Amino acid sequence: DAGVIQSPRHEVTEMGQEVTLRCKPISGHDYLFWYRQTMMRGLELLIYFNNNVPIDDSGMPEDRFSAKMPNASFSTLKIQPSEPRDSAVYFCASRPSTGLYEQYFGPGTRLTVT
């Protein structure tokens, strides 16, 4: 099993630019989660999907952030325009609809906005 795949692993961009982070969940998993991790705030849930439908986006910091899941095997998190305070590691996680609710995390995308 390939696990959750995220790309890119590292992204450096200038303030004001658009950033798109990508995630491929584990095949057969019905839930997909996007998290942000920083030293100051720790691990924050941004949004999650069930069967490609956004269920809870209350963690999305502001309108500059958007997430989509056009099909069961792909999701994107977009930041437009990006700001230096968006610098963080962004994780994607997935899990099946049955079982004990454990989530499987990807390796993360380290975003630096200068």
Add this chain to the structure above:
Amino acid sequence: GNSVTQMEGPVTLSEEAFLTINCTYTATGYPSLFWYVQYPGEGLQLLLKATKADDKGSNKGFEATYRKETTSFHLEKGSVQVSDSAVYFCALTSQGGSEKLVFGKGTKLTVNP
């Protein structure tokens, strides 16, 4: 809502020392409890879990027991290794359903040879 309180780190130990990382929770109902580990430069990995009171989760020499009377799920290991150096997160299922996990702030462990 449900919440997790983890002991603050960082924790620094010598190899073969005994490890305890405290975790207490506030929850309604009967949440499932988890410990996740994050090695440097990687995503979180599930370390162990417990789904009901008095259950003991164990993996790789780590153990944690679901204590409902003290609302705790402390992580222990009898003899740590340098390779255990990582950040450890306690988590539980959220109130009103198990779709989300609520994570603690994480405890960084460094094991020196």
